[in-house]
Structures are given as structure tokens and as C-alpha cells.
Amino acid sequence: MADKRDYYDVLGVQRNATEQDIKRAYRTKARKYHPDVNKDAGAEDEFKEVNEAHEVLSNADRRAAYDRYGHAAANGQGGMGGDPFGFGGAGSPFTDIFESFFGGAQAGSARRPSAPPRGGDIQISIDLEFGEAVFGAAKDVEVDRLETCDVCNGTRMKGGATPPTCGTCGGAGEVRRVQQTILGQFMTSGPCPACHGEGVTVTDPCDACRGRGRSRKYRTISVTIPAGIDDNATLRLTGQGEDGPSGGSAGNLYVKTHVKPHKFFERHGKAIHSQVGINVAQAALGDEIEIDTLDGEVVFRVPTGTQSGQQFRLRGKGVPDLRGGERGDQLVTVQVVVPKKLSDTQRNLFEQLAQSLGKEVTQQPNNRGFFDRVKDAFLGS
Secondary structure, X not given: XXXXXXXXXXXXXXXXXXXXXXXXXXXXXXXXXXXXXXXXXXXXXXXXXXHHHHHHHOOHHHHHHHHHHXXXXXXXXXXXXXXXXXXOOOOXXXXXXXXXXXXXXXXXXXXXXXXXXXXXXXXEEEEEXXXXXXXXXXXXXXXXXXXEOOOOOOOOEHHHOOOOEOOOOOOOOEEEEEEEEOOEEEEEEEEOOOOXXXXXXXXXXOOOOOOOOEEEEEEEEEEEXXXXXXXXXXEEEOOOOOOOHHHOOOOOEEEEEEEOOOOOOEEEOOEEEEXXXXXXXXXXXXXXXXXXXXXXXXXXXXXXXXXXXXXXXXXXXOOOOOOOOOOOOEEEEEEEEOOOOOOHHHHHHHHHHHHHHOOOOOOOOOOOOHHHHHHHHHHOO
16 A cells, blocks of 8 residues: 555645545646546546545545555545445545536535426417407306316325335436446436436325326316407416426416407407498488497488598597507498489489489599509509
8 A cells, every 4th residue: 555645645635624625625636637638648547546535535434544544444445446436426526526527416415306397388269259359358268277186286195195205316306327438437317217307206196196196177267358359369378277297387378369250340450440321312411320339329420422432430439459558440431322213202303303413424533542653654654
């Protein structure tokens, strides 16, 4: 054992150094001589020696034995035996070196299993009457979803007992392995094959949910339809989806709307379009008529000389704004209805009117749009 240097000298610390002093010195030396950093000849041997020294001096019992008996005590305890670098043990040098270079866990500490996964989202469709979409409504919907078992409260064990810690990974949810590479031996970790990363083992599964922790339930949920919602819109109900396994957060419920068409009204954004028919006399002389709106009938004065196809605006009779803005308008298109059959009296009156108006034909202006006229100008029409 005479060829071995004193472990305190290897780390460059005093014999009364604290645990933190030893750990700090080890990290400094390990960074200096690590084969990935230092390519000088002999650096690898220095690195191994630093690891040996740290393995002994970082353990209180082994350090006390070393202080009393020297290297013989270290060898007798197996510290420099078949596994001289302690790749697999708690507090091993390679655990610390991975922490220094790659941000790993503290030496000897178990890594916490990954957080429980979030529950699944659910999407359903709902049919709305035209008025329900315009003014809003409360609708009940049926949802088929996975919920936390109310017998075991999601523990998956009979009686709601707490499942025991996995014996393979010790509750860490992962297992570590040593791999041999061209740079030496490195430790890797992966999900525990026994508990699949959960850290616990279900030994006595709940009969109600068969050890799954969740069971399928049918629920009636009230959905508030906001005023002004449109066709093919989607509402999100946070937390109304499926419960997450092992206590994970619940998913969301997405409700897609389908608005049924109306017999008389048509929607374009916040505007409501409708049509009303008047006779020739009403169009020529003007009249007070009743027009249907979503709020009920309103009285409207048809101006004298109204033309067929002329459009009038009823302000505030359209669709409410989803974001709280002003309500839209209703646009009413007037159609002058020419009678197909006339009584003798009506015919005589129309004949008198025809003689009064004469037979002259008036050429009407082209009602083509602005962009059509611009197109004609460019094409030379």
C-alpha cells in the first residue's frame, strides 16, 4: 500500500476538513482531470485516484476507519475491491461527477417520479335553435368520461390503501445502468420496468376500478351558451374533461355548436337579414307596416315611392356582441309583390292608372358595382 498517496493529499484538504470541504475539493479536482476535459497523459489515472479518495473520505464510517488504519482499512471494507469506483452505489463518485457536469441529482438521493399525466380532453357537439344562439341559453349535455374511482379514491388499492413503494427502483421511478463507452464507463437512467416510472406497485387492486384508479361515468353537465355565439364555434369548459390518472389534473371539455337555420332570418356576423313583401299601392303611396324581428313585431313606416329590392336598417335589432360591444342591426329588404290575379274592380283601377301613367319606358341605370366599372375602363369596354 506504500505506493498509494494519502487521500487527503490527493484532494488537497486538511485532515480536519469538513464534508463540504471534501466535496468542494473533489469537484474541483474531478473537473480538472476528467478525461473529457483533460487529454494529458496521466490525467485518467489522476481522475481515478481522486474518485478513490472521495469515495472513502465522503463516507463518515469509512473515513474514520481510514484515519485509524490507512489504506488497509479502505481495502478491507471493499472500497478499492471489485468495484473500485462505486458506479452503482449511493454517494458514488460518478453520481457526483454527473451532477457537476450534467446537473444530475444529489448523491444518494432518489429521483422523484415524473408528475402524474393530465386527463384527456373531450369534444362533443350541441344543436342550438337560432334564437338560443342569438340571445344565449343554458343547455344540459351528456358526457361520457373517466373519473377518479370513488371506492379507492384513485389509489387503485382495495379500501383506498396506499400502494407500496416499488422494490425494483425504491420509489425513484427510474433505474440506473452503467454503460461502457470509448470514454469509459457512464451511468444512464430510464423508467423502471417494474412500476413504469410510478415508483409504487399495486399489489391488491381495487375491485371497482380493477386497479386502474378511474372508472367510466355518465354525467349531465350544464353549459352556458353566451349570447351572440355563431355556428361552428367551440366553447371550452376547463377541468370538465377526464380526470388524470394517479391524481393528475383533469382535461377540458370542448363543446362545438351547430345552429339550426331560421325560416325568416339569416345571419351575417352581427347583422340579421330578412325580407318583407308589400303591394304596389304601399310601395307607391307609403304605409305603416309591422315587421318581424327577433325581439317581436315592430312598426315601420314604408317611405313613399319605395322600390322593390330597397333595403332598410333597423338599428339594434341584430345579434349581440360576444365581447360586449354594441348589438348589430337588422337589414330588411322590401319586395314589391305584383298580384297575379285581379278582381274586376282592381282591374278597372289599374287600367285607369295605366292610362294616367302612359306607356313610356324609362331606361334604368346600370347597378353594376364600382370594381366592375374599373374593370371595364381597363379593358376599354
